[in-house]
Amino acid sequence: MENAVPEMAGHYFSFRRRWQSLTTWNKTARPWWEEQYRKWSLSPWSEVCAREWIAQFREAHARRDLLECTKLIWKMINDIGESRYPNGFDPVLGPTMHLWGCIASLMMASIPVMAGEVSWKGPRPNIWMHPSMSAAVQWTKPLTLHPMVLDSYVKSNDTKPGPWTHPSEGLSAFWTRFCPMGTAYAIPHGWLLACYNTFQTLWANHHTAKVQGQWADFNFQIPEYDDQWGKLTVGTGVNVQYYNLPVCNWMSCHAPTGVEAAFYIPSPPSSPGSNNAAAPNWQTQARSSTRQFRKSASQSRGKLLYPLHFSTGEVGNNMNDEDFWVIESDGDSGYDIFSISELCLQMGFPTAEMIRRELITLSPLGPKLREDGHPAADQIRGELNQSGQKIGKLLLPRTVEYISEYDGRGGMPMWIIISTTVYDITRFTFGTQKEKAQLTENLGGRPNSLPDDPDVYDDLLQRLFLFRCALFEGRKAPKKTMAELPPFSPAMLSWHDNPTSGMYIAVDGIIYNVANYVDRHPGGRDILGQALGRAASNFHDFHAPDTMADYAELAVGRLVPDIALAQLRDHQVAIHDWVFDLERLDTEDDAWVLPVLAHLCGKDASEAIRNRDATADALVHVYDRRKEAIVAHIAPGEVGEIPVGEVARHNDPHSFHGAWVMVDGYVFDVTTLMLHGSSIHGVELPHMWAGRELRDDRLRKWLQEHFPHRVIGRVVAGEARPEPTVEELLTSRIETEQDKIRDELRRRIWGIEKDDETCGGRIKFCGGRKRGCGRGRGAAPGWGPSKGRKRAATDADGGDVTRPAVKRRG
Numbered sequence: 001m002e003n004a005v006p007e008m009a010g011h012y013f014s015f016r017r018r019w020q021s022l023t024t025w026n027k028t029a030r031p032w033w034e035e036q037y038r039k040w041s042l043s044p045w046s047e048v049c050a051r052e053w054i055a056q057f058r059e060a061h062a063r064r065d066l067l068e069c070t071k072l073i074w075k076m077i078n079d080i081g082e083s084r085y086p087n088g089f090d091p092v093l094g095p096t097m098h099l100w101g102c103i104a105s106l107m108m109a110s111i112p113v114m115a116g117e118v119s120w121k122g123p124r125p126n127i128w129m130h131p132s133m134s135a136a137v138q139w140t141k142p143l144t145l146h147p148m149v150l151d152s153y154v155k156s157n158d159t160k161p162g163p164w165t166h167p168s169e170g171l172s173a174f175w176t177r178f179c180p181m182g183t184a185y186a187i188p189h190g191w192l193l194a195c196y197n198t199f200q201t202l203w204a205n206h207h208t209a210k211v212q213g214q215w216a217d218f219n220f221q222i223p224e225y226d227d228q229w230g231k232l233t234v235g236t237g238v239n240v241q242y243y244n245l246p247v248c249n250w251m252s253c254h255a256p257t258g259v260e261a262a263f264y265i266p267s268p269p270s271s272p273g274s275n276n277a278a279a280p281n282w283q284t285q286a287r288s289s290t291r292q293f294r295k296s297a298s299q300s301r302g303k304l305l306y307p308l309h310f311s312t313g314e315v316g317n318n319m320n321d322e323d324f325w326v327i328e329s330d331g332d333s334g335y336d337i338f339s340i341s342e343l344c345l346q347m348g349f350p351t352a353e354m355i356r357r358e359l360i361t362l363s364p365l366g367p368k369l370r371e372d373g374h375p376a377a378d379q380i381r382g383e384l385n386q387s388g389q390k391i392g393k394l395l396l397p398r399t400v401e402y403i404s405e406y407d408g409r410g411g412m413p414m415w416i417i418i419s420t421t422v423y424d425i426t427r428f429t430f431g432t433q434k435e436k437a438q439l440t441e442n443l444g445g446r447p448n449s450l451p452d453d454p455d456v457y458d459d460l461l462q463r464l465f466l467f468r469c470a471l472f473e474g475r476k477a478p479k480k481t482m483a484e485l486p487p488f489s490p491a492m493l494s495w496h497d498n499p500t501s502g503m504y505i506a507v508d509g510i511i512y513n514v515a516n517y518v519d520r521h522p523g524g525r526d527i528l529g530q531a532l533g534r535a536a537s538n539f540h541d542f543h544a545p546d547t548m549a550d551y552a553e554l555a556v557g558r559l560v561p562d563i564a565l566a567q568l569r570d571h572q573v574a575i576h577d578w579v580f581d582l583e584r585l586d587t588e589d590d591a592w593v594l595p596v597l598a599h600l601c602g603k604d605a606s607e608a609i610r611n612r613d614a615t616a617d618a619l620v621h622v623y624d625r626r627k628e629a630i631v632a633h634i635a636p637g638e639v640g641e642i643p644v645g646e647v648a649r650h651n652d653p654h655s656f657h658g659a660w661v662m663v664d665g666y667v668f669d670v671t672t673l674m675l676h677g678s679s680i681h682g683v684e685l686p687h688m689w690a691g692r693e694l695r696d697d698r699l700r701k702w703l704q705e706h707f708p709h710r711v712i713g714r715v716v717a718g719e720a721r722p723e724p725t726v727e728e729l730l731t732s733r734i735e736t737e738q739d740k741i742r743d744e745l746r747r748r749i750w751g752i753e754k755d756d757e758t759c760g761g762r763i764k765f766c767g768g769r770k771r772g773c774g775r776g777r778g779a780a781p782g783w784g785p786s787k788g789r790k791r792a793a794t795d796a797d798g799g800d801v802t803r804p805a806v807k808r809r810g
């Protein structure tokens, strides 16, 4: 295997040799090296072994080598956790330990769900040691592999005891660890972002696949070493200042700078144990608050002590026949908002269409009256300045530097940032002393801690709504080249149509995350809501051809089409449902791959990648490192059949099963539509329909027209299959997996082939490498063949243990 971590290729060893050899050590260079070394050694990059394991995991994952993956996960959790960081609360090293825990959870969520325990005694594989430890240490502790979820780990983290039965539980465990890291610990930003990206991919995978026992993509990229990651001064103790600014308060439902607003919801939805019902529905809240305050504003115009503020997106929502809002410079540095519909009606412009065409120019901040001497526009402006009723003021985007000056000192107002909104709390009436302490903790920036209880948090935001004064202009994410953008299939994209999973829109094949943009969209925020989760085909009807050139930092992926296997071209090869175009490979670096893969061109190579030969190496190389060569996705086959009893079970959008409805013989998964429908898509899908035939004609039409991708099967008569129990999982496909692991372990450790050494139907093992009956001594308990259990004939990533009746593939 190629060494993904340069240190393993010898650079690091030579570095250490130089470090130790004082005679050759250049005295002038040494202080510099010392500082650099210390900084590096406190960072996650210094855990060379962990980095190597991550790299190895990626390779094993591409091969679908479950045994190897499980072992590596085990190492990530146990070896790293216990041996390196005896005290997890160590302020400097503790955070890194948490990071490994997070990455291990992601790894677990990317392999098929398994349960049960496999143990073996023997020398542990030689692991690469941390510089602080002796490389010669031999590990003799018994190694207990708990495939998939490593019971003890889960228990110790208070997530859910027992083996996991769905990959989203892995994500949930990840989340529990990950969220506090931004606030409590200092982790270099690159690592957090890598975790976040992988989480996003896994989440999308588990939405589309929705099947246990399947592999999901693991795209974790070890970030490049960032020597600016921490500033270090050693004085009386260790005083470390970290660059972890963009990851504050994720736990408190805050969209951090440059990171998706999917994080408004603190734990992944639909995962057991997470309280989705209580998650703040920020859009509904914002809309109802807007309505409420517009009403109160119209009742008490001129009497308001405090001007109402609206975002560009909210102004843009009001460009219709009933009400047409415009922004006008207030002569200072801000903008006032006026409604011009009545004036326009009097002047002979009755429709929004006419107003838009004749009187308005659309600026990035919102609709403005023309400024080129148009007589009607000038007349309206004059009227507005003389007697126009102001609706409110415009929320302007402000940078963190700008906001930091409003810290309440020297008579300055007190501003705080919550998610993407800035509030002026100078005149805010605090509910409690605790609330006051929380909000004023970090004036001129983000409050450090906000209520964890979603109800309390919602209530706080409602009360703060009146005090909105600006939008927080987050740091722009770096622009990515087309090759760096991860591929999305249409199905993966379609699930990103809500704040829970992400608010994505594809324009010209590029997928943009508009979560932080909806409030700034000059065309209004509602119209973006209608285009979420799909390609905006009518985008060019409203925009100049080069509009998106200014929004490259919003790009999060590229859309690739679904094709059938039969459509593969001669220079394409399909691996795990992704179609790679071999013509896009690098002619120099990948030259060796082409001849090796020649015989697989135009074919599905998913099986061949499991072998341990040159073909598999080439496939792993392509799958793992050449994602930019992906040009298509293999379309899921005909939807399968779902018994009506099974549909009935999916009757609550907040539950683990989610919400399905039946329409004209087809089953639609409407979980997120029920959760966010009214706020995002403008149509409310009442919960009462969950698990039933949808009998409302308007809603039926709406679903069929706009959400055909949410069809997951055809309805047939029949009862729901009983929920599989852990025992059942163990006795079916899962057992096959475990048997494979056991067989492989036997082969590797004792050199025993499957059918060897049977004594009266039971397999016995010797402790050492020598073959023999081994009756008694060294026998590994519990390793005999299963007692009368049936072995399912499914393959490694085949069967669907939750919904066997639903076949995604034809």
Ligand code: HEM
Residues within 6 Å of the ligand: 356, 362, 363, 364, 505, 507, 512, 514, 521, 522, 523, 524, 527, 528, 531, 536, 538, 539, 542, 543, 544, 547, 548, 551
């Ligand atoms: C994907 C991110 C999007 C961005 C960055 C974006 C940006 C903009 C900008 C800058 C404008 C101002 C007009 C201009 O300069 O051309 C605008 C207007 C508008 N946008 Fe978007 N837009 C996006 C998506 C969409 C989508 C998906 C739709 C709906 C299909 C849409 C509908 C509109 C409408 C109706 C207007 C007003 C056009 C007019 O009245 O002339 N936008 N948008």
